[in-house]
Amino acid sequence: MNRRKIKSPSDLEKLRQEILAKRDPKKPRIAICAGTGCLALGARKVITTFKEELKKRGLENEVEIRETGCPGFCEKGTIVVIYPEGIYYLQVQPGDVPEIVEKTLVEKKHVERLLYTDPTTNEKAIHEDEIPFYKHQMRLLIGNNIKVDPKNIDDYIALGGYRALAKALPEMTPEEVIEEVKRANLRGRGGGGFPAGRKWETTRNAPGEPKYVIVNCDEGDPGAFMNRALMEGNPHSVIEGLIIGAYAIGSHEGFIYVRDEYPLAVENTGIALEQAREYGLLGRDIMGSGFDFDVKIFRGAGAFISGESSALMSSLEGKVGAPKPKYVHTSIKGLWNKPSNLNNVETWANIPLIINKGARWFTSIGTEGSKGTKIFALVGKVNNTGLVEVPFGITLREIIYNIGGGIPNNKKFKAVQTGGPSGGCIPERFIDTAVDFDELTKLGSMMGSGGMIVMDEDTCMVDVARYFIDFLVDESCGRCVPCREGLERMSEILNDICEGRGKEGDIELLEELSEVMKDTSMCGLGRTAPNPVLTTIHYFRDEYDAHIKEKKCPAHVCKALIEYYIDAEKCTGCLACLKACPEGAIAGEKERVHVINREKCSKCGICYDTCKFGAVIIS
Amino acid sequence: MDEDKIDKIIEEHRTDKSELIPILQDVQAEYNWLPQDTLRYIAKRLQVPLTDVFGIATFYKSFSLKPRGKHLVRVCLGTACHVRGGPRILETAERILGIKTGETTEDYKFTLESVNCLGCCALGPVMVVDNEYYGKLPPTKVEKVLHKYGYTSLSSGKGGET
């Protein structure tokens, strides 16, 4: 497309007015989430069905279809919102499309069954802000995802996008921008929570040219996907923040490091950069300010450790992405030994907000030490899974119950894991903790990138610790001994415990190894790796004891410690489990009680899931 | 190996050491894996030691030094999928295909791998075949998904095993 270059802030405003003038706010619009989550649930088919249906009825010019970013309620995808009314439909299937078109677009009525239904009161919610999942959030960063097509920069500009850049470039000196970010007390969202303004200042003042600015979209924390949602759903918000940062730091070259598992984020970011270039928002003399800056995308190649700052920069240099000891910080000597400022996707996305609305406004949100909002990936054993953006200071209970809708199947909440492999498990008694960087650290966990994995009574805490340690064994780069060997030994001990070979003294040994790793590992991976082990020992020691002393797994997870059998009272002899068993381990006849052959049973649990009468018992 | 093909890929990047990872990614996109002779050739063209090229090809998980099957089946073992039964999806896929994780069926139709998080954690457990995502997948549906990609009980197994 031929885009006219934006040569001044007033050009941007003119363009915005032109875009708005071409758009009739009353024109019906169907916004359909085309993020990775909804696509996994079949959004593509929903989109094509809408197109066909509109064509069939000759409505294709009357109604606009917009493929948008992820609004976060992935659990209930595919999400379809009908504007201008803002009618929020959930779990839309291709088969629902004709009815939506007929009832909502033509007759202006609701399709009741696709609206959110409150599980307790059965009340319907029509609009986004009536749905409890959204009602208790503060969606400053992801709120626009459902409004923009990430492949169309005009959508972002129409909502006031790039105004912060238009303000910063002519009106503020680089120092003033840094000062504003410092005053906002914006802390890095990638895990450590380091103040962004201070890091920017260090890089700005560091000797050496050129300077680099980098977006960390490696998002290696398994169970977290907020960076993905921003980068693929609203890439311009990140890019705008990056350009402002580059201006403040004095950098003319930037990189966006995206993990390989996010092909859609790579695609959408590529398109976004191209469109920004066409408008002159990247390249030479941005908005006529004399400032030059451009950005390249770099695809990661699959290594958790490459999300660490020095490792990421090695990877960008085309080397093995392993960390280096940090005698000198990357902000002073980073990529190709030049001053390099790395921030997380979400950190960058906060910048336009701070510049537009000011540090005063920003610091009015959050707690004493943590300002603004944070996006969490609320997943695991919780009813409403998805992305939630909340102000710092909200309690875990509010997130898990008010937003998340509690634990499914009337199970009991056991713990919530935050901070990924560097974090820890927080037990139920701390559920009223106000969430911010410092409070989570006090509990032995950490904020991390914002993964929040809810665990219920069916989750074994020893298995969780083993899971994270095994993950880290695979991901440790192996350069320093404490991390490489420490993780291996911990993995052996934990696997022994889970497999019924645990012995007296194992817990103490784990604690001792943890201390050594914490104190002597080279990078953050090894230094924080013991957290999942230490927190589970600290809060759930009884579960470790049950495994070690009684050879029992109270949550019925550790295979070596459980047996499956069929309750003769409850078995109706329906043959369902017998047919489902992949090992042929179940014997029985129709209407006769079935029996599991222990020798053949591989404990896969399929019989347990298949039985409708609760007759399969785990002991 | 088709030298022209590799040359073309290299030309799309700079003949520069720092482009090694993107070049290997593009070569892998072409072949589905990284044949040894391509690595040698790339090392020569970029004038970097072969050990560096191997270092990278073995360090990063997305590179494969073994031929992969026509369809790449990846099962997520990220935390969210783990607590929702990801390991059972993987076991089921192993059993159906008759191979272990990291292996390829004898007819080169399927390669089975595990990954740590695909970014649709809210839909766990998740399995991806090629670039199609299957969310909220019960173990009982795994076989049906594999059928879509031409799985028949004949394609399973590495021969001989039951």
Ligand SMILES: Cc1cc2nc3c(=O)[nH]c(=O)nc-3n(C[C@H](O)[C@H](O)[C@H](O)COP(=O)(O)O)c2cc1C
């Ligand atoms: C093992 C390890 C993995 C990391 N992975 C990531 C990651 O995936 N994304 C991220 O933003 N930061 C990650 N970090 C933190 C980065 O080193 C760095 O602190 C961060 O990107 C800085 O950005 P921020 O100040 O905006 O948070 C990781 C750190 C370690 C030690």
Ligand code: FES
């Ligand atoms: S944990 Fe499986 S997709 Fe994230």
